[in-house]
Amino acid sequence: MRLQGKVAIVTGACGGIGRQIVNKFVREGARVVAADLDQQQVEEFAGQFPGEVKGFAVDVTDYAQVQAMVCAAVDWFGTLDVMINNAGIGAPKALLEHDPVADFDAITRVNQKGVYHGILAAAKKLQELGRPGVILNTSSIYGRMAAEMTFTYNVSKAAVDMMTKCAALELAPLGIRVVAVAPGRVDTPMLRQYEALGLWEHIRREQMRNEFTQPAEIADIFAFLASGEANCINGSTVSADDGFLNFKYPLTAG
Numbered sequence: 001m002r003l004q005g006k007v008a009i010v011t012g013a014c015g016g017i018g019r020q021i022v023n024k025f026v027r028e029g030a031r032v033v034a035a036d037l038d039q040q041q042v043e044e045f046a047g048q049f050p051g052e053v054k055g056f057a058v059d060v061t062d063y064a065q066v067q068a069m070v071c072a073a074v075d076w077f078g079t080l081d082v083m084i085n086n087a088g089i090g091a092p093k094a095l096l097e098h099d100p101v102a103d104f105d106a107i108t109r110v111n112q113k114g115v116y117h118g119i120l121a122a123a124k125k126l127q128e129l130g131r132p133g134v135i136l137n138t139s140s141i142y143g144r145m146a147a148e149m150t151f152t153y154n155v156s157k158a159a160v161d162m163m164t165k166c167a168a169l170e171l172a173p174l175g176i177r178v179v180a181v182a183p184g185r186v187d188t189p190m191l192r193q194y195e196a197l198g199l200w201e202h203i204r205r206e207q208m209r210n211e212f213t214q215p216a217e218i219a220d221i222f223a224f225l226a227s228g229e230a231n232c233i234n235g236s237t238v239s240a241d242d243g244f245l246n247f248k249y250p251l252t253a254g
């Protein structure tokens with residue numbers, strides 16, 4: 001078990017990818033704070049792992065709540081080793097149809113500022129504890145490429161990549177690694193928005209395997225990056241995208 005005895009926090013823990021990260025971390029021996037917006041939902045989810053997972057209701061756009069979450073992890077489990085800033089939202093919409101508040105501020109506050117809050121609160125707590133640690137951020141292939149209908153989302157994920165690099169540089173002297181994971185298209189409620197837009201089959205055919213990545217496959221990458229096996233990976237954004245960025249249009253696409 002590569003995370004035996006570790007204490008981790010996962011935000012967006014009740015979503016498609018977050019649930020699988022929590023599952024995987026518990027199987028690898030970690031105790032986990034599962035954090036998401038809805039109190040009842042986090043408690044129901046945490047209740048599936050008695051003694052190993054605690055639920056915490058958090059809105060990552062509010063720094064005070066993020067600080068309280070980090071403190072709760074230490075109160076419950078005695079320390080903190082891994083912070084996973086995974087909460088995110090997306091709402092596909094053409095740029096020319098944007099409302100600048102609803103379609104820019106809302107996404108930016110969760111995807112960009114929320115990750116910043118998580119990095120800052122976790123780093124300060126690790127410094128106070130005098131312990132090394134790992135901070136992992138969920139980015140996206142869309143942080144590195146242009147795409148239609150996802151203007152703000154892409155900007156926010158590019159920011160996640162840069163926050164990862166800058167934080168890694170400043171936190172390295174404390175023994176804190178900061179790494180991002182850039183999934184491609186993962187079959188979760190967030191991606192299912194494309195079903196409602198009538199684009200599900202279209203984007204599925206753009207996949208190298210003609211299938212979407214499964215959330216559990218992304219969770220495996222997080223577990224590896226949180227472990228000592230990844231000690232020499234720092235400041236990077238690691239692609240977990242089925243080759244999408246390299247081979248966007250497979251020959252078999254119809």
Ligand SMILES: NC(=O)c1ccc[n+]([C@@H]2O[C@H](COP(=O)([O-])OP(=O)(O)OC[C@H]3O[C@@H](n4cnc5c(N)ncnc54)[C@H](O)[C@@H]3O)[C@@H](O)[C@H]2O)c1
Pocket residue numbers: 011012013014015016017018035036037058059060061086087088089090110114138139140141182183184185186187188189190191
């Ligand atoms: N699904 C994909 O194809 C894909 C691809 C690349 C990156 N990602 C990223 O993976 C992460 C997880 O997404 P997912 O696909 O599991 O989506 P999801 O919608 O299933 O889960 C996202 C979770 O984040 C929570 N959340 C939203 N706003 C929050 C807030 N303010 N505070 C706390 N929690 C909040 C939601 O309640 C939800 O449970 C996101 O950062 C997303 O951008 C997803």
